Each structure stands twice: as structure tokens, then as C-alpha cells.
Amino acid sequence: MKTLRLGPWPAIATLVLSAVTLAGCDDDDDDDTPSDSELATEALLRISRDAPTELPDNVPEDLRRVTFGGTQYDLLELLGRPSGSRPSARIVAAYQTVDTPADPPPLGTPSNAVLPDYTRSAPAAQVYECRQTGGVFAWAFLQPEAGLEPMTTTPVPGLETLGFDHFRYPGGIDYGPPTGTPPVGPAWRVSALALNGGEPTFGQTLFVGAADVTVPNGAGNVPLLRLSNAARIDQGLPSDVFSRTTSDGTQVGYVLRLDTVGGVAPTAGCAGAGDVGKRERVPYSAGYYFVEVLTPP
Template sequence: MILALALLALFAPQQTADPTLPPATAHVRYTVEGHGVQTYNCTAQNGGFAWVFEEPAAGLFDPTTHQQIGVHTAGPTWTWSDGSSITGKVLQTKPSDNPANIPWLLLETHPTGTTTGALSNITFVRRSDTQAGQAPTSGCDAKNVNVVLRVPYAATYTFYSTN
């Protein structure tokens, strides 16, 4: 019996940790729902054409009250209704299980501006549970150079601090 359990453990598929989870020292401060668009521009590149990501534009909503409490914009930047703001740098990505969905991300953040508030001590943001938002796989060609496409998406944004 012990040998059978040891062999089962040896040959069982290994679960890989989600790279978009923050360090164990991080604590959840806020979880919000993001609803908006991912903006792409049809661009000539490398002898062909591709939809190139430009920026997000989303409202951030309290999952309980459904009231808007902030926005997510280019940078990437998150700004709360109290005026506090952070920018992020991508540390990790994980493809969504559905190729139509944008990837999950873990971002390290830093405050912007001088306003203190809800986001002042946030050190990580995680984008997860993404729905839609990917650029189409076709439609960007010589006739459509510089066409801007806004693709609706939704995601969960979790804000963490390490203090």
C-alpha cells in the first residue's frame, strides 16, 4: 500500500503555482470588478500588419454595491475616487484558459502624484478572471492601418499591500 501511494505521488501530474499570485507576505486590501475596453491600433510592422495594444480604459466597481470607485487607464494606472493613484509594471503573466480572454497579470505598483488615500500603500495589483478583451486575429491589413479598435473586457482587480 505504501509503495502504491509513493508511486502515485511520483507519477501524478504536478500542479504548478499560479505565477500571478503575489508573494505570501502580501495582504489583500481591495478586490474590484473592472469593466471597460482594451484599445488596439492596426499597425504596419515587420513587413506585415498587427493589432498593437495601446491602452486600457475601464471603470472599477465595488463588487458588493456595484458603485464605481475608480478607473483604470494607460500607464497602466489605477486612480481611486479619493484621488490616490498608482502605476504598475508587469512582473508575471499567465494566459487565460480561453484564448479570447486577455491574460492574467501580476503588477508591482508605485504611487503617482502627491494625493494620499486608499491606494497609497498598495504594492501589487493582480488582474484575474478575465473575460474577452483580446484583439481579433484578423482584420488588420494595409486598408486598415491606423484603425483603432476598442474591445470590451471585464476582469477582477485585486490590490495588495505588504505592510
């Protein structure tokens, strides 16, 4: 059986890889073909290890500016600091929007499995719904619908064993401690069916964010965003897929939505009671950068 060379992986990632490697062994010790679980785990780790080390040059200052302990820092400068210094930052993963998956797995728990609400095999879109407030009819933003493709410095083998999507997390699912019940909000997910252990809601990382800074990006494009780390659920995946939780106060995770094109609300079609509830998918593209900041002691 083939042994994958990991290099200096975090301890939890190494343990996960060891587990799936053992699960993939059979009686033929001369078989050098890695199992799907090995390929999936290696791909997950490579997405993090080979993520871009720098943000695009055009990131607005408002999105880069963070404050800890009353001191203001620039994410660009923090990304250039030595690893492990405090404060410092690193890009944990980066993704580009693509078409939505054709057959996404459910999210949730064995007792509460929910399929994500989006149009299958469709271009990435911002979805708007016609609503009435008093006597006024207007399009209101409802949810994102997109697949995701990792941006890495080198090609990542085994991506076909993974699934990536971006949608509106519906809330109402209690994952138990330490996560509990995350709030409704935009969500990013990585799924590895090869690691599901027979349970369709296992083998996933789900990140639910809340916007804290927006910057306009032209009349025809949805704004640039920075989202704070609101909740993160891991179910059997290595810990470095997305930026980590903020529960211990020593680290903060952000998602930056950059390079947006399209996606603005329609200008017609929501004019009367007969239009209320109608949805429109407006195609868009964007890059999402997950940034972890080690905060000062």
C-alpha cells in the same frame, strides 16, 4: 453635525477625515446630514477596510509566488498570517471592471492637467491599434479602457461621491518628490471631486503598474497578470485606498488581474497601409486585487 465613527483607522486617514469634517461644518450644529466631503472620505476608507480578505481560489501559483531575501512565499499563505507579522499580506482594495465614466476629471498637476484617453460611457475594453512593422500588418495592444466598481464585503455608502477608472497613463507629468515622473503604463485611479479643494487635479490617487508575471487564461481571454508597484501618487486622499509605495523597502504592492473574460486582439481588419492607425475596442471584464506585502525585516 454628525460624527463618523472610524474605529482603528491609520493616523493619516484620521487626520484627513478630521480635516474634511471641519471643512463641512456650518453654523447649524444640529444638522446631522454629512457633507459630500465626509461621505467621500468615509467611502474611501470603507473600500479599504471592507475589501475581501482572501483571493479567489483559482489564482495560479505563478501569480501567488513571491520571493524576498532569497525565500519564496505564497500570497495565499501570507494573507492568512496575523496582521503586522513579517512577512504578511493584506488585500488593500479590489475592483471589478464596468463601463467607462461619462465625465472623468483630468489627472496631473495645476500646470499640466490631462484628460485620460478613453471612450466615454462605453463598455470596458482592451484597445488595439493596427500597426505596420516592416511589411507586416498586425494588431498591437494599445491600452485598457474601463471604469471600476469596488468589491467589498458589505455595501459602501457614499460611492456616488467617487469616480473610478482604469486607463493608460500617458507619462510626462512631474509630480515632484517623492514620486517624480512615473513611467507610461496601465493606471488605476480613484477620484473624489468633493475633496478637490477647487483644483480639478486634486483629490485623487493614481497607481501606475508594470506587469511582471503573466499566465494564459484560455484562447478567448486576455491573460491573468501580476503587476509590480511602479509608482503611486496621492493628492489629498487617505493612504489606504491602494497598496502603498515601495520606497522604504519594508513593503511591496502588487496588482493581480484575475477572472479575465474576453479582450483578445481582433483577427481581421489590419491588412494594409490603409488600416494603419485604426483602433478596435474589444470588450472584456476582469477583477483587480491590490495586495500589500509586509516584507521580512
